Amino acid sequence: MRLFLVAVLASTLAGCSKGDELKSAALKVQVHYEGFRPGCVTLTVTDQAEVSRHVTKDVNVSAGAPPGTLSVAVFRQAGWSNDVKLLAQAHEQSCEGARVAIAEATASLAKDGITPVELLLAATDGDGDGYVVSSEGGTDCNDRDETVGGPKPWYADDDGDGYGNGLLPPRVVACEGPALTASRTGDCNDRDPLVHPDQVEFRCDGKDDNCDGVNDESFDVGRTCRDTLDCEGVTACGGTNGGSVCANTAVPAPYYVDTDGDGKAGTEAGRKCGPIPANASRDPSDCDESSRFRSPDLAEVCDRIDNDCSGGPDNGLACNLDWRTPVVTDGTKWNATATDGTTTIWVAGDGGKLARSQMDFTGGRYVTCDGDWKDAWVAASGELFLAGGKNNSGRFARVTVNAGECTLETNNVPQVVNGLIGIENPSGAPTLYGVTGGGRSFRWTPPAAPEQTQANQMDASLRAVSAAGRPDTLLAVGSRSARPVAFRFDAASSTWREEAISTTLTGELRGVHVVNANYAYAVGDNGMAFERTDGLWSAMKPLPSPYTSRDLQDVVAFGKTAVYVATIEAGGTGGSVLFFNGNEWSVVYTDVNSPARALRSLDGKTPTGVVTSGDRGAAASFVTTR
Missing domain, CATH: 2.40.10.500 (Thrombin, subunit H)
Structure with a gap:
C-alpha cells in the first residue's frame, strides 16, 4: 500500500477507527508560506531506510494574499520504516510552474498519536501578481508592476498590427518579443495590417476582417433592402470605401410636380420605384413649367402665348394686339408703372x-x-x-x-x-x-x-427687386464697378447672397422679374438680357438689330415663351417694347410721338394686361379680356 497523504487533516483523522493500526500514528505537517503565494505546493515523503520508497502529493493553493498555511496528514504505512524525510516545493501559478522555494524536515512515526511537523517556504513577489522575482528562480518580468507577469508566447506579426499569426505556433516565449512579433494571436491575415481580431467588420469585401470566422457580418449581405430610390434589392458589397449597396434590377420611374402653379405637373422632380410624394404625378401633364398661363386645360386667349399647348399662340382667335395710349399726355417723366392687370394703372415719377x-x-x-x-x-x-x-x-x-x-x-x-x-399676407398687410x-x-x-x-x-448699387409671392424667391439686381450683379435673398438668415453672372458686357442691370422659384429674368444696359433657370444665370438670345446695344430699362415675364422688355434708344430718347416668344425677339410697340419718348418701366399681373410708361408722359397698354 502507498503512504496516504491528504490536505485536509481534521476530516481525515476524524474518520479513523480504533482498530486501524496503520492510522494510529500520523504526522500533522503544516507548510507555511510567506512573501508570496504559491500556485501549487508539492510534498514528497521518503522512507529514510529505503529511499526508493517515496510518495508525492500536489496541493493547489487557494487564492488569497500571503502569508498562509497548508495542513497535510502523513500516516504510517506497512512495509515502511518509522522514519521519513519530508520535502516541500513551491511552484508559481500551477504545479507545472517554476520552482521558487523548498523546505525539508525529518520525522518519526514510531509513537501512536499525532506528531506536528512545520515547514517554511519563503520567496519574494513584490508586486503581488503571483510571479516571484527572477533572482529567486521566479519568472516575473517586472516585479514592480502587478500588470506584468511572467514570460509569454510571442507570435509572428509580419504586418505589424499587434496581432500574431493565428496559424503558426509561438516564435518564442519570453518577457520581451523580438521584432515583428506580438503577444496576442489570432490574426487571420498577417499580410494586411487592417485585418485582426477585436474589431467590428469594417468593410464589405467578401473577406473576414475581424477574424471571427464570418465574412461581412456587419453589412447584412444577402438581405432584402430598398435603395435611396425606394427600389427593392439585395444588400451586396460594392459601395465606396468598402461599403455595401442595395443592388437591384428595377428601373426607377420618373415623377412630376407642378412648379409654376397652374395645377398641372410638368417638372421632373426625381425617380422612384415606390410611392411618389403627394401632389406628384407619374405622367407629365404640363407643356411648360415656366408659366402658369400655359397648360393643356387652358383656353386660348389673345396674349401672344400658346395657352392651350396646341402648338401656336392665339390660334383660331381674331386678335387685336394693338397697344393703347392716353389721349392727353403731359411732360412728366414716369419712372414707375404698376397695375392690377385688369382694371387699374398707376404711374409715378419725380416731383410728387x-x-x-x-x-x-x-x-x-x-x-x-x-x-x-x-x-x-x-x-x-x-x-x-x-x-x-x-x-x-x-x-x-x-x-x-x-x-x-x-x-x-x-x-x-x-x-x-x-x-x-x-409679398401678400393673407392675414394682414x-x-x-x-x-x-x-x-x-x-x-x-x-x-x-x-x-x-x-x-x-451690399457691395453694389441696386436698381430693382422682384419676388414670386415668397421671400425665398426674392432677387435684386444692379451693378458694381460697371459690371452687372445679382443677389438672392436667404430668408432663413435675412441676408443677401450674390449669384454669378458670366458676361463680357458692362453696365447696370435695371430691371428684374421673378416668374416662379425656377425662372427669372433681368435686363440692363447695352442690350443685356439674362435668364435664371434653377438658380443659374445665362444670357438670353441677343436682341435683334438695331436693339443689341440699346439700354433695356425693365422686364415683365410670364414664362420662358413670354418675356417683355422696355428699351430706350441711344441717348435716352425714343423707346420700344420687345417680346421674346422662346425662340426669337420681335418689336411689339414703339412710341410714335415726335420726338420719340423713352420707355422706362413695365408692369403686368397677367399676359392680357401689360403697361409701359416713360419720359414726357409716355404710356401705353396692351389689354385683352381673358
Whole structure:
C-alpha cells in the first residue's frame, strides 16, 4: 500500500477507527508560506531506510494574499520504516510552474498519536501578481508592476498590427518579443495590417476582417433592402470605401410636380420605384413649367402665348394686339408703372407726380404724394405702395384705391429707394422689400416702420427687386464697378447672397422679374438680357438689330415663351417694347410721338394686361379680356 497523504487533516483523522493500526500514528505537517503565494505546493515523503520508497502529493493553493498555511496528514504505512524525510516545493501559478522555494524536515512515526511537523517556504513577489522575482528562480518580468507577469508566447506579426499569426505556433516565449512579433494571436491575415481580431467588420469585401470566422457580418449581405430610390434589392458589397449597396434590377420611374402653379405637373422632380410624394404625378401633364398661363386645360386667349399647348399662340382667335395710349399726355417723366392687370394703372415719377387711370387710360386723376418716386407695386386689395425719396433720403408711401393723397413713411431710410416689390399676407398687410443705390435692403410691413434686412449694406448699387409671392424667391439686381450683379435673398438668415453672372458686357442691370422659384429674368444696359433657370444665370438670345446695344430699362415675364422688355434708344430718347416668344425677339410697340419718348418701366399681373410708361408722359397698354 502507498503512504496516504491528504490536505485536509481534521476530516481525515476524524474518520479513523480504533482498530486501524496503520492510522494510529500520523504526522500533522503544516507548510507555511510567506512573501508570496504559491500556485501549487508539492510534498514528497521518503522512507529514510529505503529511499526508493517515496510518495508525492500536489496541493493547489487557494487564492488569497500571503502569508498562509497548508495542513497535510502523513500516516504510517506497512512495509515502511518509522522514519521519513519530508520535502516541500513551491511552484508559481500551477504545479507545472517554476520552482521558487523548498523546505525539508525529518520525522518519526514510531509513537501512536499525532506528531506536528512545520515547514517554511519563503520567496519574494513584490508586486503581488503571483510571479516571484527572477533572482529567486521566479519568472516575473517586472516585479514592480502587478500588470506584468511572467514570460509569454510571442507570435509572428509580419504586418505589424499587434496581432500574431493565428496559424503558426509561438516564435518564442519570453518577457520581451523580438521584432515583428506580438503577444496576442489570432490574426487571420498577417499580410494586411487592417485585418485582426477585436474589431467590428469594417468593410464589405467578401473577406473576414475581424477574424471571427464570418465574412461581412456587419453589412447584412444577402438581405432584402430598398435603395435611396425606394427600389427593392439585395444588400451586396460594392459601395465606396468598402461599403455595401442595395443592388437591384428595377428601373426607377420618373415623377412630376407642378412648379409654376397652374395645377398641372410638368417638372421632373426625381425617380422612384415606390410611392411618389403627394401632389406628384407619374405622367407629365404640363407643356411648360415656366408659366402658369400655359397648360393643356387652358383656353386660348389673345396674349401672344400658346395657352392651350396646341402648338401656336392665339390660334383660331381674331386678335387685336394693338397697344393703347392716353389721349392727353403731359411732360412728366414716369419712372414707375404698376397695375392690377385688369382694371387699374398707376404711374409715378419725380416731383410728387402720381396718377391713376383705367387700363384704357380713361378716368384718369392725379393723387397728391410728396416725393421723387422710383418704383411702385399694387396689392391684391388695390392699394398702391411707392418707393423713392426726397433730398437724398428714402421714403415709402401707400395709397388706397380712391384716396386723394398718400400716407408717407420716411423713418429710418437714409438712401433713396430705387426698387420695390410686395409679398401678400393673407392675414394682414403685405410685406414690402426695397433696395437702394447704396446697397441697402429694407423690409416694410405697414403700419410698422421699415427696417433693414441686414446690418451691413451690399457691395453694389441696386436698381430693382422682384419676388414670386415668397421671400425665398426674392432677387435684386444692379451693378458694381460697371459690371452687372445679382443677389438672392436667404430668408432663413435675412441676408443677401450674390449669384454669378458670366458676361463680357458692362453696365447696370435695371430691371428684374421673378416668374416662379425656377425662372427669372433681368435686363440692363447695352442690350443685356439674362435668364435664371434653377438658380443659374445665362444670357438670353441677343436682341435683334438695331436693339443689341440699346439700354433695356425693365422686364415683365410670364414664362420662358413670354418675356417683355422696355428699351430706350441711344441717348435716352425714343423707346420700344420687345417680346421674346422662346425662340426669337420681335418689336411689339414703339412710341410714335415726335420726338420719340423713352420707355422706362413695365408692369403686368397677367399676359392680357401689360403697361409701359416713360419720359414726357409716355404710356401705353396692351389689354385683352381673358
